[in-house]
Amino acid sequence: MQEAFEIINVKLMESGEKERLMELLRERLIECGWKDEMKSLCRAYVKKKGRNNVTLDDLIYVITPKGRASVPDSVKAELLQRIRSFLVSTSL
Amino acid sequence: MSAPSEDNTAAHAQLASQFFGDLLESIIVDVASECHRIARLGLDQNLEDEEEELKLSTQARVRAADPGNSGEANSKYVVDIFGQTHPPVANEVFECMNCRRSIMAGRFAPHLEKCMGKGRKASLKAMRSSTAAQNRHSRAALLGYSPYSNSNGTTRLSNGSTSIAGDELSNGTCDEP
Amino acid sequence: MEISTTPRPCNHLADHKLRHGGISFYNTLHDSLSLSFNGRPTLALSSPSARCFSCSPSPHQERLYLCLICSSISCPRHALSHSRSSLGHSISVDVERAELFCSNCDDQVYDPDFDSILVRKFDGSSIIAAGDPYESVAERSCKRRRLRGHAVADLDYKRWKHLGDQRDKSCYPFGLRGLNNLGNTCFMNSVLQALAHAPPFRNYFLNGRHDRGSCQKMSSDQLCLICDIGVIFSAMFSGDRTPYSPAPFLYSWWQHSANLASYEQQDAHEFFISLLDGIHEKEVQSKPINKDLRDCACIAHRVFSGLLRSDVTCLTCGSTSTTYDPCMDISLHLGAGKCVSTGPVNKASKSNGSTGVSSLVGCLDLFTRREKLGSDQKLYCQNCGVHRDSSKQLSIKRLPLVLCLQIKRFEHSLIRKTLRKINWHLEFPFSLDMNPYLSSSIIRKRLGNRLSPLEGDEPHVSTEYEIFAVLTHTGMLESGHYVTFLRLGSQWYKCDDAWITEVDEEIVKSSQCYMMFYMQKMLY
Numbered sequence: 165m166q167e168a169f170e171i172i173n174v175k176l177m178e179s180g181e182k183e184r185l186m187e188l189l190r191e192r193l194i195e196c197g198w199k200d201e202m203k204s205l206c207r208a209y210v211k212k213k214g215r216n217n218v219t220l221d222d223l224i225y226v227i228t229p230k231g232r233a234s235v236p237d238s239v240k241a242e243l244l245q246r247i248r249s250f251l252v253s254t255s256l
Numbered sequence: 257m258s259a260p261s262e263d264n265t266a267a268h269a270q271l272a273s274q275f276f277g278d279l280l281e282s283i284i285v286d287v288a289s290e291c292h293r294i295a296r297l298g299l300d301q302n303l304e305d306e307e308e309e310l311k312l313s314t315q316a317r318v319r320a321a322d323p324g325n326s327g328e329a330n331s332k333y334v335v336d337i338f339g340q341t342h343p344p345v346a347n348e349v350f351e352c353m354n355c356r357r358s359i360m361a362g363r364f365a366p367h368l369e370k371c372m373g374k375g376r377k378a379s380l381k382a383m384r385s386s387t388a389a390q391n392r393h394s395r396a397a398l399l400g401y402s403p404y405s406n407s408n409g410t411t412r413l414s415n416g417s418t419s420i421a422g423d424e425l426s427n428g429t430c431d432e433p
Numbered sequence: 434m435e436i437s438t439t440p441r442p443c444n445h446l447a448d449h450k451l452r453h454g455g456i457s458f459y460n461t462l463h464d465s466l467s468l469s470f471n472g473r474p475t476l477a478l479s480s481p482s483a484r485c486f487s488c489s490p491s492p493h494q495e496r497l498y499l500c501l502i503c504s505s506i507s508c509p510r511h512a513l514s515h516s517r518s519s520l521g522h523s524i525s526v527d528v529e530r531a532e533l534f535c536s537n538c539d540d541q542v543y544d545p546d547f548d549s550i551l552v553r554k555f556d557g558s559s560i561i562a563a564g565d566p567y568e569s570v571a572e573r574s575c576k577r578r579r580l581r582g583h584a585v586a587d588l589d590y591k592r593w594k595h596l597g598d599q600r601d602k603s604c605y606p607f608g609l610r611g612l613n614n615l616g617n618t619c620f621m622n623s624v625l626q627a628l629a630h631a632p633p634f635r636n637y638f639l640n641g642r643h644d645r646g647s648c649q650k651m652s653s654d655q656l657c658l659i660c661d662i663g664v665i666f667s668a669m670f671s672g673d674r675t676p677y678s679p680a681p682f683l684y685s686w687w688q689h690s691a692n693l694a695s696y697e698q699q700d701a702h703e704f705f706i707s708l709l710d711g712i713h714e715k716e717v718q719s720k721p722i723n724k725d726l727r728d729c730a731c732i733a734h735r736v737f738s739g740l741l742r743s744d745v746t747c748l749t750c751g752s753t754s755t756t757y758d759p760c761m762d763i764s765l766h767l768g769a770g771k772c773v774s775t776g777p778v779n780k781a782s783k784s785n786g787s788t789g790v791s792s793l794v795g796c797l798d799l800f801t802r803r804e805k806l807g808s809d810q811k812l813y814c815q816n817c818g819v820h821r822d823s824s825k826q827l828s829i830k831r832l833p834l835v836l837c838l839q840i841k842r843f844e845h846s847l848i849r850k851t852l853r854k855i856n857w858h859l860e861f862p863f864s865l866d867m868n869p870y871l872s873s874s875i876i877r878k879r880l881g882n883r884l885s886p887l888e889g890d891e892p893h894v895s896t897e898y899e900i901f902a903v904l905t906h907t908g909m910l911e912s913g914h915y916v917t918f919l920r921l922g923s924q925w926y927k928c929d930d931a932w933i934t935e936v937d938e939e940i941v942k943s944s945q946c947y948m949m950f951y952m953q954k955m956l957y
Contacts, residue, residue, distance in 0.1 A: 168267070169274060176275070183469055189279050190286075191805070199287060206291035207300070215295040219540040221509070223288035231284045240276065247272040282495040282529065289530050292541050293882050306794050306862070313792075313860035316942035337605060338674040342931040346613035346678065353684040361678040365616035372687060 172251065181250055185243065192239045201234065202227045443535045443542035449501075449524050456546045458501065466531060466554055468751050472803075472879045474531040474551055478506075483528070487511040498525035498534050512536040530881065548883040555880055606921040608635075610669045611676035611931040615683055619930055620701040623915035624708065625679065626928040627902035627950050628662075629669050630919050631835045634736045638663045639670060642732075658711045659732075661685045676931035686711075701904055701915050702762075702839045702948060709733040709761050729759075737761045740831035742872045747814035748805070748822040754815065757830055762837035762948075765796040767855050793861040793949070796840070801828050801870050803879075828875035832867055836898055836951040842906065854909060856945065861900070863920070863938075865951055868896040898951035906947040918944065 176182040193199050209226045210218050294300050335341050345362035352359045354371045450458045467477040476499060483497060485508040498512045499505075502522045507515045516523035516536040523537045531551060535542045608629060612622040629635055637643070643659045661682045668677045689711055716731035729738065741760045746753045803826040806812065811820040842855045868874055877883060903918040917928040918941045927936045 169271060172271060172275075182279075185275075186279055186282065190283060193283065202284070202287045203291055206288065206295070207303070210291070210295040215298065218292065218295055219538075220288055220292045220534075221539065223292055224285055227288060228281075228284055231287075232280065235280065243276050243279070244269075244272045247275050248268050251268045251271060278495065285495050286530065289527070289532055289541060290882065293532070293543065296541075296543060297882070299882055305864075305866075306792070309862040310792060310860055313942050316939035317858060336611065336932045337609075337926070337935055338933070340675065342611070342676060346615070346676065346931060348613060348676075348678050350678065350680060353681060361613040361615055361680065363616055364678070364680050365618050365683060367616075368684060368687065 172254065175254055176250065185246060188246070189239070189243055192242070193235070196236050196239060198231075198234060198236075202231055205230060442544070443538055445523050445535050445537045446533065446542050446544060449521070450544075450546075452521075453502075456550070459547055459550055461501065461504070462526060463550065463554065466551060468555055472746060472751065472753070474555060474880055474883075476526065476528045476531055478528060485511050487514065495529075497528040498536075499528055500525045509534075513539065532881070552877070552880055552883050605674075606924075606926075607672070608670045609919070609921065609926060609928075609933055610671075610674060611928065611933050612669075613676045613678040614930040615678065615680060617699075618679075618683065619915040620699045620704050621679070621683065621686075622930055623904045623917040623928070624701050624705045625665060625682075626917040626919060627904060627948070628708075629666050630901055630921065631736065631950060631952065632956050633834050633952075634732065635666055635670075637732045637736075638666045656685055656688060658685065658689055658708075658715050662712070701906070702764075705837070705948070706761060709737060733761070734759070736835050737833050737837060739763075739829060739833040739836070742828045742830040744826045744828070745806075745812055746803075746824045746826070747812075747817060748824060750814065750816045750821075752814065752816040762839055763800065763829075764839045764841055765793075765800055766841050767791050767796065767857055767859065791857055791859050793838070793859060793865070796859070797870050801826065801875055826875065826879075828872040829867065829870050830872045832871070832896065832953075834953055834956065836865075836867070838949045838951070840947055840949075842945075842947060858943070859946055860942075861903075861946060861949055863900045864954070865898040865900070866896055867898060871896065895953050895955050897954040899954050899957040900949060900951050901957070902950040903941055903944065903946050904948040904950075905944040907945055915947075916944075 173182075176185070190199075205227050206223050209223065213222070343362075346360070348361040349358050350361065350364075351357070352364070352367065352371060354368065359367050450456075462476070465476050465478065467475060469475050478499075483506055485497065486505050488508055488511065496509050498507050498509065500507070500512075500515060500519075500522050501524045503519065505515060505522075506528070507525065512525055512534065513536045523535055524542075525534050525536065526532065527534055527541070533542050533544060533547055534540070612625060614622065638659075643663060648657050648660055665677070665679050665682050686708075690707060710733075712733040713729065713731045716733075717729070729735075738759050738761055741758045741763075743756050743758065744753050745756075803824050805824045806822070808822060810823075812823045813819070814821040814823070840859055842857075843853065869878075899920075901920050905916050905918065906913050907916070908914055914929075918936065919926045919928055920941075925936050925938055925941050927934045927940070
């Protein structure tokens, strides 16, 4: 499985599809307010800790659980559908 | 080349969800990285002000919705800040620049339209406003009346005078006082 | 509240730069810096399947760091072990995000030199400004804070008020005078009230910059829109407080614009635009001034004209073409049905459908957001030589002295082919900083908020604005009423045709604003 994943990962990158998927997901997450929500989580944390006492890892740690949980189902479904069609088209 | 099978579908679903997870993790790092830069370099100076404005605005709406606080609305049309009162339809009388007849201010526009022989259905000129032009809806307008007009387009004077906009004979003119 | 400071520089990074020849420390990176098709800077690696050298078997990593000394690639965990095993290899760069990382600090770090290299590479038009770009932003915001703390001297207003006191014993600001409704002419009155209190515009007329006497001699048709406006403004500032009937103006306005002449409800924004248009045409006619709208010297353009920048990016090759267009105002979508604002306060009050809330700042964000053009709008890409899917982003290249913002309070229904008025409340600030919407800021944000030499692009432009007039529309789409709120000194006044009343700022904040007039703070 890991091997298949790696092969497809390279195919996704080489075809430029990975970047397009990333862009699509970014767009959708902005539209639904997900990004704003993540940013306000970060802002609240920075406010609490002080802007010089916050590391990148802290921020990733702060927003990851909520970030994973709050992606709308419709967005997730759309992305999964597109990834699956790519998999079918590469016949893997 | 393998034909799609149940096995394949299941594998695809698993792979797809793994890829989706990866994309999401990457975007989470993007956001964190962006916020980190903003925090460290102090690029969010405006934000606190914005939040403050929002709070004030929300408070204002709440207060304005409170019927006990509508003093402004009640004093409307009674007296202005200079201590003056005005009739609902402006009654200043002046000479029409076109036909030289005496006319009352509040009835000047409907009079002038007929006096100048302009058509009501005149089409509006295309406006030179580049941002408005980017708007794809052709007619983008909010129309405003005097609050004293009723729906059929006639204007009645409050004192019971029978002058009507559509009346060609009276034509909104009146005798010099 | 924390006050922004220049970021604490990372000592390890400073030390490395010292030992490796300053800015040339980044030389190895210059060629591999590239833009992804959405315009975000990244590092182009020779192999797309690059991964951490030390992880085995290598799982996928969402962050990869390229060592600036030996170009080895590590995941965040192995970046630390790499710097321990190879002494001095502590500074690396995030491959996907083009951000610096120090494994001694175990954090993302920032260096103005690095940002400058990146911005210079991707924005050829920028001019290099001297000095520390970080400091300039920190200083700017400090300055702004100081300014905000003090009452702003309103010299203009005091002067007017003083004059007013001489002519009129009442203590009300000079120029405050009601306008009679001539029959559905509140759209006109509301715009005239705002224009009469736009200082640079008003002063032109009151200071006799346009001489009525000589104008009438020159003009054959005896019609001059500029003279007509002069007459109204003189009447409003005469000290007389009885309502004025702008009948001569309406008469000549209808003669000027035959196609607008009808006793009908009209849109205040359309009137505003066509009035400025008329002024422009008249001035171009009477004076041999530049016909190019971009730097037209007519009073309408001098006061209201800004320059919009539009960047169209090919979604295939990433190349961008830029165009500039003059604009007399900015029309903003309320963002029908979509969340447009960022504040958490707003989120809470937004969910209730048609009575939703937006913010002006959110509308401006939406206006300057990169927008993907539909597949029916493929544009010709010079680089690819074919029509391609593109994205478009607007920004403001040059701000006007007086900024007019119109809110599109209408919604087009494709099904019923009708327009519907949006009665949403819109939160708007009395003080507005337009800096985030300038082209320089928008491009900087596109490059990941890199502080750039673009700061030096428009050196003396003030981006801070103060509100002085708000036009509101109440009622239905087809029939309604326009009222103007004026802010003179620190007091708000409601101009409802003949009636002028004092109002609390709460009333203004909760009003259904349609057009907002802001002037540059230095004029206020």
